[in-house]
Amino acid sequence: MVNENQPSPIYVIAAHPNWRDSRVNRQLHTAATTTAGVSVCDLYETYPDYAIEIQAEQAKLEAAQLVVLMHPVQWYSMPALLKLWVDEVLSYGWAYGQGASALKGKDLWLVASTGGAESSHHPQGYNRYFFDAFLPPYEQTAALCGMRFLPPMVLHGAHSAPAALVAEHVSTFRERLQTYPHWPELDDLADCVACEVPEQDRPAGEH
Incomplete structure (x- = not known):
C-alpha cells in the first residue's frame, strides 16, 4: 500500500515477495504504515507487473529527507523488484551524474533481516563473511547520489528469533521513525561523499 496523503519526510520502500511468510518484515511494515509522517510503498503490491511509475517514485523521493530500504536479504542482496526500482528510479541525470542533485543531502537507511544467525556471517560460518561485507553496493549507491548512508x-x-526479540526490534524501528532526525549518532556521521561521474563514462543517448 502507498500512503498518498501529504508529502512525507520519511519514505519507506518495503520489498517482500510474500508478506504472509514474514515474521519480521510484516510487523515492520505495519509499524511504518501506522507512524505519522511516514509514507510507505509496498513494492510487490503496488507494482505486481513490475511496471514502476518512475516519475511518481521520484516525486516521493524528492519530498522525503529519509529514504528507507526495508527488505529481507535474499542471496546476499535485495529482492528483485527492489533492484529494478533502484535501476529505474535512480536514473542518470536525476539521481546521479552531471548536474543531478535531486537526492543530495538526503539520508538512506537500510532496514534488513537475514534468515541465518549472526554467527553464520563470519569467516568460520557458512556465509564466510561478516555481514558488513555485503553492504558496499548500498553504501556506494548512496554516495553516488550524494546521500548519507x-x-x-x-x-x-529472522526465522528463529524469539518473539520477544522481534517485538523489541519492531519497537525500536518505530521509535527511530518517530524521532528522526534526532538520532545522537547522526552528529558523528561525515557529510555526503561527492562522487561525480564523468560524461564519457555514460553510453550515448542515456542523458
Whole structure:
C-alpha cells in the first residue's frame, strides 16, 4: 500500500515477495504504515507487473529527507523488484551524474533481516563473511547520489528469533521513525561523499 496523503519526510520502500511468510518484515511494515509522517510503498503490491511509475517514485523521493530500504536479504542482496526500482528510479541525470542533485543531502537507511544467525556471517560460518561485507553496493549507491548512508538496522536469524526479540526490534524501528532526525549518532556521521561521474563514462543517448 502507498500512503498518498501529504508529502512525507520519511519514505519507506518495503520489498517482500510474500508478506504472509514474514515474521519480521510484516510487523515492520505495519509499524511504518501506522507512524505519522511516514509514507510507505509496498513494492510487490503496488507494482505486481513490475511496471514502476518512475516519475511518481521520484516525486516521493524528492519530498522525503529519509529514504528507507526495508527488505529481507535474499542471496546476499535485495529482492528483485527492489533492484529494478533502484535501476529505474535512480536514473542518470536525476539521481546521479552531471548536474543531478535531486537526492543530495538526503539520508538512506537500510532496514534488513537475514534468515541465518549472526554467527553464520563470519569467516568460520557458512556465509564466510561478516555481514558488513555485503553492504558496499548500498553504501556506494548512496554516495553516488550524494546521500548519507546511515548505520543499518539488521535483525539476524529472522526465522528463529524469539518473539520477544522481534517485538523489541519492531519497537525500536518505530521509535527511530518517530524521532528522526534526532538520532545522537547522526552528529558523528561525515557529510555526503561527492562522487561525480564523468560524461564519457555514460553510453550515448542515456542523458
